[in-house]
Amino acid sequence: MMFHDFNKPSEKINELRINNCTGIYVVRSMHRNIFKDVNNEMHKEYQERTIPTPPEEMLKYLVDENVIYIGKGIGNGGLLKRFKQEFLHIGNGTFFRTVGAVLLFNPIKGLVNSNNYRFNEPEKQAAKDFIENNLEVSYECKHTLYEFFNIYNINIIEKSMIKLNQPIFNIQNNSNSSPLVTRLRNRCLNIARQNPDIIFENKYVQILRAQVENNWCVNYMCTTCGAVDLKKAIKKNEGHLFSAMMDLSVSELRRFPNYREVTRIAVDYLNLDERFILNQHWPTIFNEIGRAVIL
Structure with missing residues (x-):
């Protein structure tokens, strides 16, 4: 049986x-x-x-x-x-x-x-x-x-x-x-489906939206500003970052134009266990942004 x-x-x-x-x-x-x-x-x-x-x-x-x-x-x-x-x-x-x-x-x-x-x-x-x-x-x-x-x-x-x-x-x-x-x-x-263009609840979406609206630098290796505005926003939400990222599907993430660059920086604020789990959740994204940068 x-x-x-x-x-x-x-x-x-x-x-x-x-x-x-x-x-x-x-x-x-x-x-x-x-x-x-x-x-x-x-x-x-x-x-x-x-x-x-x-x-x-x-x-x-x-x-x-x-x-x-x-x-x-x-x-x-x-x-x-x-x-x-x-x-x-x-x-x-x-x-x-x-x-x-x-x-x-x-x-x-x-x-x-x-x-x-x-x-x-x-x-x-x-x-x-x-x-x-x-x-x-x-x-x-x-x-x-x-x-x-x-x-x-x-x-x-x-x-x-x-x-x-x-x-x-x-x-x-x-x-x-x-x-x-x-x-x-x-x-x-x-x-x-109510208010489909306004997403307040997910902290990572807030960061992605703010980056676009404020045109924050997303250059991981920037020697001019160090992407300081983006990093401040990520740091402010560090306690919610992992769960917010896990709550997004790949298709949801890709709606934002600079998702690769923002994510490349954001994962630096996760611990190793969280990075490993997120890598399993978003394997294609991790391939896009460079696995060596993440793990």
């Missing part, structure tokens, strides 16, 4: 730190009352939700009646990167955004890419606590999946699992997707 070793997300993240891989993961609720005290509509729908009995040849794709989400971690970073996105909100994560929507949190307004809406720190921490205290996760690495299903395409396996288990948080490839989850996600999108 696949996907039987369930545990708290934090425990699975620790496992993957030791032995990371690419593969598919399954999130399930610890019990059917996890939404009772946070969202009555969601609680009712989840209580009433059932999975049709599958044909015998499809039983191998069936996991658990309490499964609420199925996803995959592929490419650079594998499952570890995906788990950090989905359970810790480090970067962009569809599952984490859905949790926040279902918990009826309001996202930050005016993000560059509202599709990847985010939450302020109190809501972010509350969502992380909800995930850790109410959900369990199991994963299987790619080679194990290929051997078990005798299919050598992870996307096909994932789609088949979603089709059969009909997880309430999965929208795509789910013939029984939840209208309520879709509505709550759209609610967050609508809030995030």
Whole structure:
């Protein structure tokens, strides 16, 4: 049987730190009352939700009646990167955004890419606590999946699992997707799209905008002014710099004309651990600005 070793997300993240891989993961609720005290509509729908009995040849794709989400971690970073996105909100994560929507949190307004809406720190921490205290996760690495299903395409396996288990948080490839989850996600999108040209919440975006508006020098090796205005702004926000940078996607960052030059200077204000994590989050950006300058 696949996907039987369930545990708290934090425990699975620790496992993957030791032995990371690419593969598919399954999130399930610890019990059917996890939404009772946070969202009555969601609680009712989840209580009433059932999975049709599958044909015998499809039983191998069936996991658990309490499964609420199925996803995959592929490419650079594998499952570890995906788990950090989905359970810790480090970067962009569809599952984490859905949790926040279902918990009826309001996202930050005016993000560059509202599709990847985010939450302020109190809501972010509350969502992380909800995930850790109410959900369990199991994963299987790619080679194990290929051997078990005798299919050598992870996307096909994932789609088949979603089709059969009909997880309430999965929208795509789910013939029984939840209208309520879709509505709550759209609610967050609508809030995030308010004032789309004004982004006050993200400290790094403030720095990027101020550089453009004030035409601050961005020359990393400037011998005239030493890019002092930009460095003062970065230093002023040093305590928020890492989290603000991690909250931006590559596409959001690239909206600003001098993102390379500003980032080349900004990373000097991060410690080595933060630089390493940011390098994993923005690998293409680090390649653009010169890895040797950063690490």
